Amino acid sequence: MTLRIEADGRAATGAPAVVRLDPRERILTAAYALFSRRGIRDVGVDELIRESGVAKATFYRHFPSKDDLALAFLERRDHVWTTGYVVAEAMRRADTAEQRLLAVFDVFDEWFQREDFEACSFVNVLLEMGAGHPLGQACVDYLGRIRNQLRRWGDEAGLADTEAFANSWHLLMKGAIILAAEGDRQAASRARTMAGWLLEAHRPRPEAAG
Amino acid sequence: MTLRIEADGRAATGAPAVVRLDPRERILTAAYALFSRRGIRDVGVDELIRESGVAKATFYRHFPSKDDLALAFLERRDHVWTTGYVVAEAMRRADTAEQRLLAVFDVFDEWFQREDFEACSFVNVLLEMGAGHPLGQACVDYLGRIRNQLRRWGDEAGLADTEAFANSWHLLMKGAIILAAEGDRQAASRARTMAGWLLEAHRPRPEAAG
DNA sequence: GCGGGTAGACAGACCTGTCTTTCTTTCCAG
DNA sequence: CTGGAAAGAAAGACAGGTCTGTCTACCCGC
Structure with a gap:
């Protein structure tokens, strides 16, 4: 086969x-x-x-049509990059959901050092084609899948308000990617620091008053 | 005249x-x-x-050439948007450097609600043309000017390590813009929350041990 | 008169997508 | 195992459109 x-x-x-x-x-x-x-x-x-x-x-x-190929490319990007690289590496490097969330930025750090660093195709194509274009819409969908993964990890870690958590975490990821695209090699570690604070803010308070 | x-x-x-x-x-x-x-x-x-x-x-x-016009457009964008809108509004809304830094996200919040929200032209064009293209390079320069302004405000507020501070602050700004481009109307407030933590982290410790 | 503006034809390159022609592979009947 | 049909692929011409940039011809105000 x-x-x-x-x-x-x-x-x-x-x-x-x-x-x-x-x-x-x-x-x-x-x-x-x-x-x-x-x-x-x-x-x-x-x-x-x-x-x-x-x-x-x-x-x-x-x-x-060429757009059909572009759609197939985005699907492959989701499979190869999101699932096969970022998520897979994060799971390989850490055992708990919380550690896996943080490990995303370690993977990013490694990724940002590559000289052929190409930024995030979903963001690139979304901005290139616009949110109104079918390709841009597909990018919005795939970016949403990333947030879903973040939210699942947040749930697994027992965090509070994982919807907002996932959006903020994703904000840090995308901000880091753009900063890296401008040439800042420490973009990932800056994001990781702020991610630590975000994690702390969403940890449920142990002395939760009934 | x-x-x-x-x-x-x-x-x-x-x-x-x-x-x-x-x-x-x-x-x-x-x-x-x-x-x-x-x-x-x-x-x-x-x-x-x-x-x-x-x-x-x-x-x-x-x-x-068309590229010459595009360069002139970027210069005008710097003048109209960066200086004339974001910086001017932040200075109008707040008196201290620290409050002005935070006010950037209030301006963003207002900006994100506009239905003709067009994201950041410097990021758009940088990703569209690539960092190797003269237009992409111009975008990197203008984005650097934004960081310079952030750093000046950081210095004025007496913050520590304003170089790193400006980069992290800019990361939050750009992450918020991309999140807003995907449709999250609360992107600015999420960024502002994290910005508050960043500010706290860069405030010089009053009991600095000699 | 002349510099700058208008209007638009034009060149040459490039783009997507169609179509023709020839070659190779596969697969099935006998 | 073989003959031959059918499908798929290679190579590239071609159509029709769009793009940037040049050029001509005319017009108007100073």
Whole structure:
């Protein structure tokens, strides 16, 4: 069923027998690399088919329009980045919900140091296309999913008012990302400090008076 | 020297004798309205000249390229929005530096309720064009000026470590703007709460041990 | 007359999306 | 196992639109 494949989905030059991904996968792989770094509008269909080594007719067979591909990219971003990187790393690094919430900023810190740091695609595309565009709306949805995860962790940690908590926590995450996009390498640790205060404020008071 | 003019720089239909701004000003006025709401790429030169009621040759006489106009727009945004609205309103509403810092979030709260809320043009354009593009670099510069203002207020309030303070404060501002762009009307008050903790943390301890 | 404005044609590049033609792979009947 | 149909992919021309930027032609006020 599964197939061992090259990371970029293409055969290396001179290596004729390397397994080649199916076209749809190659298109998505190229789209992920290009869209996540340069946004949607700046990447044309011609560049996408060149990078994925696919014919134009094949491209349009799998994705009726460029926007359809962009939607598929956002879905993959949610799967690869949100779920597969940030959440997975936070869960790997900590055992309790509270520690996992804080670990998000440790993951961010590692992420911000990468020279190919590309900021948050959901925020990028939302601002690029506007909240009225279907792609912008999809970004709002995926950002909402992130807040849902934060809220679940907040509930699990027994925090108070986790709806507001998740929004404020997300504010810190996004603020840190923008600050990092401007070049501040300590953005994550600044956010983590403030996150600690937020956590404290939402901890239920033990001597809760009936 | 100065001239009383219509806000949009154009004569109303059927009012022939209304003062008409000079072409450069009309172009800039139209550019401000369009660029601040829709970004740079989404607005074409044809739309700009149509909205400003100017001939194409006139446009290119005053601005050799669209990017030159975009740079002039960012400069005006700094003047009109940063200096003329956020900073001016904060100073009008409060007398002390500390209160002025907090008042920024009151101004934001008012701003976020406007239905034509357009988020921060410097962040929008930075993410749209990338930090490598001259326009993106200009945005980084203007955002840096905002942090300089925050730092000056921090110094004036006698806070400790105002460099880090300004960065963290700016993180809260930008996080609030993105959260508001997603539709959270309470984004400003959430940020203000956290800003209060940040202020407390940077207040020099009165019993400083020698 | 001349500098600056208006109006709009035009060039050349690029964009998305369609279509044609040729080649390869797969799969099923016999 | 083989022949052949059918599906999918490669390569690229092409259409129709949009974009930035140039250029011509005319007009008006100083």
